[in-house]
Amino acid sequence: MESRETVVFDPAEHSAMDRQFMLSQLVVPRPIAMVSTKSADGVANIAPMSYYLPITGSPMLVGVTMGLREDGAQKHTYENAIASGDFVINITSDGLADMIEHVAMESPPEVDEFELAAWTPVAATKVSSPAIGEAVARLECVIRQVVELGESGVPFGEVHLVIAEVVWVQYDAAILNERGRIDPLRLAPVARLGLRSFLRTVPEGVLDLPRIAWEEHIAGTEGR
Numbered sequence: 001m002e003s004r005e006t007v008v009f010d011p012a013e014h015s016a017m018d019r020q021f022m023l024s025q026l027v028v029p030r031p032i033a034m035v036s037t038k039s040a041d042g043v044a045n046i047a048p049m050s051y052y053l054p055i056t057g058s059p060m061l062v063g064v065t066m067g068l069r070e071d072g073a074q075k076h077t078y079e080n081a082i083a084s085g086d087f088v089i090n091i092t093s094d095g096l097a098d099m100i101e102h103v104a105m106e107s108p109p110e111v112d113e114f115e116l117a118a119w120t121p122v123a124a125t126k127v128s129s130p131a132i133g134e135a136v137a138r139l140e141c142v143i144r145q146v147v148e149l150g151e152s153g154v155p156f157g158e159v160h161l162v163i164a165e166v167v168w169v170q171y172d173a174a175i176l177n178e179r180g181r182i183d184p185l186r187l188a189p190v191a192r193l194g195l196r197s198f199l200r201t202v203p204e205g206v207l208d209l210p211r212i213a214w215e216e217h218i219a220g221t222e223g224r
Contacts, residue, residue, distance in 0.1 A: 016156040021195070024050075029191030029199045032092035032100070033064055036121075037080035037129045039109065044121055044130050046103045046113035047077040048092060050192035051159075060166040062089065062141060067150075067159040069106050076109055078160055086127035086142045087164070090135035091171075094188040094200060101196070126168040136187065137171035 011019050024030075033052040037045045051065035064087075066078040081087040092100065099117040107116070114121045120133030127140045141164035151157030177183040184201055191199040199205075 016151065016154055020156040024192075025194035028193045032190060032192050033062075034090040034092045034096060034100075034103075034132065034135065035064065035077050035081075036088045036090055036114075036132055037077055038084065039076070039080050040083050043110060044112050044114045045076045045080055046090075046117065046119070046132070047075065048100050048104050048192075049077070052089075055163065059144075061144070062139065062164055062166060064089070064162045064164070065159050066162055068153075068155045068157075070155055071106075072153065072155055078162070080129075081143060081162065082146070084128050086129050086140070088124055088127060088129045088131045089139040089141060090132040091137040091139075091187065092190050093136050094190055095134055095136065096132070097190045097198065097200070100190070100198065124168070125170065131170075136175055137182075138169070139166045140168035140170075141165065142167050 009022055011022075014022075030050040031052055033049045035047050035049050039045065049064050049066065051067075053063050055061040055063050066075055066081075069075055077087070090096070096119075099119070103113045103117050105116075107113070113119075114130070114132075121130040122133040124131045124138075124140045127142060129140075131138045131140070143162060143164045145163040147161040147163065148158075149161055150159045171182070175182055175186040177186070184206065185203060188201050190201070193199050
Protein backbone atom coordinates (compact mmCIF):
# COMPACT_ATOMS: atom_id res chain seq x y z
CA MET A 1 0.00 0.00 0.00
CA GLU A 2 1.31 3.44 -0.97
CA SER A 3 2.28 5.56 2.03
CA ARG A 4 0.28 8.73 2.59
CA GLU A 5 0.96 11.89 4.51
CA THR A 6 -1.65 12.38 7.24
CA VAL A 7 -2.76 15.27 9.45
CA VAL A 8 -3.77 14.79 13.09
CA PHE A 9 -6.50 16.79 14.82
CA ASP A 10 -6.62 16.38 18.60
CA PRO A 11 -9.91 17.87 19.91
CA ALA A 12 -8.30 18.52 23.30
CA GLU A 13 -5.96 21.05 21.67
CA HIS A 14 -8.59 23.06 19.81
CA SER A 15 -11.42 25.46 20.56
CA ALA A 16 -15.12 24.61 20.40
CA MET A 17 -15.38 26.56 17.14
CA ASP A 18 -12.48 24.64 15.58
CA ARG A 19 -14.00 21.33 16.64
CA GLN A 20 -17.35 22.16 15.12
CA PHE A 21 -15.71 23.39 11.92
CA MET A 22 -13.86 20.09 11.69
CA LEU A 23 -17.10 18.14 12.04
CA SER A 24 -18.76 20.42 9.51
CA GLN A 25 -16.03 19.80 6.95
CA LEU A 26 -15.85 16.02 7.33
CA VAL A 27 -19.44 15.01 8.08
CA VAL A 28 -20.62 15.90 4.58
CA PRO A 29 -22.77 16.31 2.64
CA ARG A 30 -25.52 17.23 5.10
CA PRO A 31 -29.18 17.92 4.29
CA ILE A 32 -30.37 21.42 5.13
CA ALA A 33 -33.57 21.85 7.11
CA MET A 34 -34.94 25.26 6.16
CA VAL A 35 -36.84 25.77 9.44
CA SER A 36 -39.67 28.28 9.59
CA THR A 37 -41.26 29.45 12.84
CA LYS A 38 -43.19 32.41 14.22
CA SER A 39 -42.49 34.35 17.41
CA ALA A 40 -45.05 35.05 20.12
CA ASP A 41 -45.18 38.60 18.70
CA GLY A 42 -46.10 37.24 15.28
CA VAL A 43 -42.73 37.80 13.58
CA ALA A 44 -41.87 35.03 11.12
CA ASN A 45 -38.40 33.51 11.19
CA ILE A 46 -36.49 31.26 8.81
CA ALA A 47 -33.13 29.60 9.46
CA PRO A 48 -31.17 26.88 7.63
CA MET A 49 -30.13 24.05 9.96
CA SER A 50 -27.65 21.50 8.62
CA TYR A 51 -27.21 19.42 11.78
CA TYR A 52 -30.40 17.55 11.01
CA LEU A 53 -31.41 13.89 10.66
CA PRO A 54 -34.30 11.45 10.25
CA ILE A 55 -34.73 9.22 13.30
CA THR A 56 -37.56 6.70 12.87
CA GLY A 57 -40.77 6.06 10.98
CA SER A 58 -42.99 5.00 13.88
CA PRO A 59 -43.65 7.57 15.12
CA MET A 60 -42.24 9.67 12.29
CA LEU A 61 -39.44 11.52 14.07
CA VAL A 62 -36.70 13.92 13.00
CA GLY A 63 -33.96 15.58 15.01
CA VAL A 64 -32.67 19.12 14.53
CA THR A 65 -29.71 20.45 16.48
CA MET A 66 -30.15 24.11 17.44
CA GLY A 67 -27.13 25.80 18.98
CA LEU A 68 -26.44 29.29 20.30
CA ARG A 69 -25.95 32.49 18.34
CA GLU A 70 -22.37 33.73 18.10
CA ASP A 71 -23.11 36.26 20.87
CA GLY A 72 -24.14 33.40 23.19
CA ALA A 73 -27.89 34.07 23.04
CA GLN A 74 -30.44 31.47 22.05
CA LYS A 75 -31.32 31.27 18.38
CA HIS A 76 -34.65 32.84 17.48
CA THR A 77 -35.69 29.59 15.79
CA TYR A 78 -35.25 27.68 19.04
CA GLU A 79 -37.07 30.29 21.14
CA ASN A 80 -39.97 30.40 18.68
CA ALA A 81 -40.22 26.63 18.35
CA ILE A 82 -40.24 26.10 22.12
CA ALA A 83 -42.88 28.81 22.61
CA SER A 84 -45.21 27.43 19.93
CA GLY A 85 -44.30 23.76 20.26
CA ASP A 86 -43.87 23.31 16.51
CA PHE A 87 -41.96 24.27 13.37
CA VAL A 88 -41.88 23.52 9.65
CA ILE A 89 -38.95 21.95 7.83
CA ASN A 90 -39.03 23.24 4.27
CA ILE A 91 -36.87 21.07 2.02
CA THR A 92 -33.98 23.16 0.74
CA SER A 93 -34.26 22.56 -2.99
CA ASP A 94 -32.33 24.40 -5.67
CA GLY A 95 -35.02 27.06 -5.96
CA LEU A 96 -34.20 28.24 -2.42
CA ALA A 97 -30.42 28.01 -2.76
CA ASP A 98 -29.64 31.63 -3.60
CA MET A 99 -31.05 32.88 -0.30
CA ILE A 100 -29.52 30.31 2.08
CA GLU A 101 -26.88 32.68 3.43
CA HIS A 102 -29.32 35.59 3.61
CA VAL A 103 -31.67 33.80 5.99
CA ALA A 104 -28.66 32.38 7.87
CA MET A 105 -27.68 35.87 9.03
CA GLU A 106 -28.05 36.50 12.75
CA SER A 107 -30.55 39.29 12.24
CA PRO A 108 -32.45 41.15 15.01
CA PRO A 109 -35.62 39.46 16.34
CA GLU A 110 -37.92 41.99 14.69
CA VAL A 111 -36.70 41.05 11.18
CA ASP A 112 -39.09 38.90 9.14
CA GLU A 113 -36.92 36.55 7.07
CA PHE A 114 -39.77 35.89 4.65
CA GLU A 115 -39.52 39.55 3.65
CA LEU A 116 -35.72 39.37 3.66
CA ALA A 117 -35.72 36.44 1.22
CA ALA A 118 -38.80 37.60 -0.72
CA TRP A 119 -40.44 34.24 -0.01
CA THR A 120 -44.16 33.73 0.51
CA PRO A 121 -45.46 32.65 3.94
CA VAL A 122 -48.31 30.15 3.68
CA ALA A 123 -50.37 28.60 6.44
CA ALA A 124 -49.34 25.09 7.44
CA THR A 125 -52.00 22.39 7.73
CA LYS A 126 -51.42 21.00 11.23
CA VAL A 127 -49.00 23.37 13.00
CA SER A 128 -49.02 27.07 13.86
CA SER A 129 -45.70 27.91 12.20
CA PRO A 130 -45.83 29.23 8.62
CA ALA A 131 -44.41 27.33 5.66
CA ILE A 132 -42.48 28.65 2.67
CA GLY A 133 -44.73 28.82 -0.36
CA GLU A 134 -41.80 28.43 -2.76
CA ALA A 135 -40.63 25.16 -1.15
CA VAL A 136 -41.45 22.08 -3.23
CA ALA A 137 -41.82 19.94 -0.09
CA ARG A 138 -42.31 20.43 3.63
CA LEU A 139 -42.50 18.51 6.90
CA GLU A 140 -44.77 19.96 9.58
CA CYS A 141 -43.30 19.07 12.97
CA VAL A 142 -44.48 19.02 16.59
CA ILE A 143 -41.81 18.98 19.31
CA ARG A 144 -41.80 15.80 21.42
CA GLN A 145 -38.50 16.06 23.33
CA VAL A 146 -35.51 18.35 23.77
CA VAL A 147 -32.14 16.89 24.77
CA GLU A 148 -29.62 19.36 26.20
CA LEU A 149 -26.09 18.59 25.05
CA GLY A 150 -22.66 20.19 24.85
CA GLU A 151 -20.88 22.68 27.08
CA SER A 152 -23.46 25.01 28.61
CA GLY A 153 -23.31 28.68 27.63
CA VAL A 154 -20.57 28.17 25.04
CA PRO A 155 -21.19 29.04 21.37
CA PHE A 156 -20.37 25.98 19.23
CA GLY A 157 -20.73 24.00 22.46
CA GLU A 158 -24.22 24.21 23.96
CA VAL A 159 -26.89 22.71 21.72
CA HIS A 160 -30.49 21.60 21.97
CA LEU A 161 -31.27 18.40 20.10
CA VAL A 162 -34.90 19.03 19.24
CA ILE A 163 -36.75 15.80 18.51
CA ALA A 164 -40.02 16.37 16.71
CA GLU A 165 -42.77 14.28 15.22
CA VAL A 166 -43.67 14.88 11.59
CA VAL A 167 -47.46 15.26 11.62
CA TRP A 168 -47.95 16.34 8.02
CA VAL A 169 -45.99 16.04 4.77
CA GLN A 170 -46.83 17.99 1.65
CA TYR A 171 -45.00 18.21 -1.67
CA ASP A 172 -45.46 19.17 -5.31
CA ALA A 173 -46.57 16.42 -7.67
CA ALA A 174 -43.92 17.73 -10.08
CA ILE A 175 -41.15 16.05 -8.04
CA LEU A 176 -42.60 12.56 -8.63
CA ASN A 177 -41.28 10.16 -11.24
CA GLU A 178 -43.37 7.97 -13.53
CA ARG A 179 -43.70 5.36 -10.75
CA GLY A 180 -45.15 7.92 -8.33
CA ARG A 181 -42.02 8.08 -6.17
CA ILE A 182 -40.06 11.18 -5.25
CA ASP A 183 -37.33 11.69 -7.83
CA PRO A 184 -34.18 13.11 -6.19
CA LEU A 185 -33.29 15.00 -9.36
CA ARG A 186 -36.72 16.64 -9.49
CA LEU A 187 -36.60 17.40 -5.76
CA ALA A 188 -33.13 18.88 -6.42
CA PRO A 189 -32.01 19.14 -2.78
CA VAL A 190 -29.04 21.32 -1.87
CA ALA A 191 -26.62 19.91 0.71
CA ARG A 192 -24.11 21.58 3.01
CA LEU A 193 -20.39 21.00 2.62
CA GLY A 194 -17.65 22.76 4.59
CA LEU A 195 -18.05 26.38 5.64
CA ARG A 196 -19.49 28.38 2.69
CA SER A 197 -19.62 25.43 0.27
CA PHE A 198 -22.82 23.72 -0.85
CA LEU A 199 -23.66 20.83 -3.13
CA ARG A 200 -26.32 20.73 -5.84
CA THR A 201 -28.01 17.48 -6.92
CA VAL A 202 -27.20 17.01 -10.60
CA PRO A 203 -27.49 13.90 -12.85
CA GLU A 204 -23.73 13.30 -13.03
CA GLY A 205 -23.55 13.39 -9.23
CA VAL A 206 -26.10 10.64 -8.63
CA LEU A 207 -24.72 7.16 -8.00
CA ASP A 208 -27.26 4.34 -8.30
CA LEU A 209 -26.24 1.04 -6.70
CA PRO A 210 -28.26 -2.20 -6.63
CA ARG A 211 -29.25 -3.72 -3.28
CA ILE A 212 -27.44 -7.06 -2.83
CA ALA A 213 -28.89 -9.86 -0.72
CA TRP A 214 -26.48 -11.94 1.37
CA GLU A 215 -27.49 -15.07 -0.55
CA GLU A 216 -26.58 -13.38 -3.83
CA HIS A 217 -23.24 -12.31 -2.42
CA ILE A 218 -22.43 -15.86 -1.29
CA ALA A 219 -23.49 -17.31 -4.64
CA GLY A 220 -21.29 -14.81 -6.44
CA THR A 221 -18.19 -15.69 -4.41
CA GLU A 222 -18.46 -19.46 -4.74
CA GLY A 223 -15.68 -20.95 -6.78
CA ARG A 224 -13.32 -18.02 -6.38
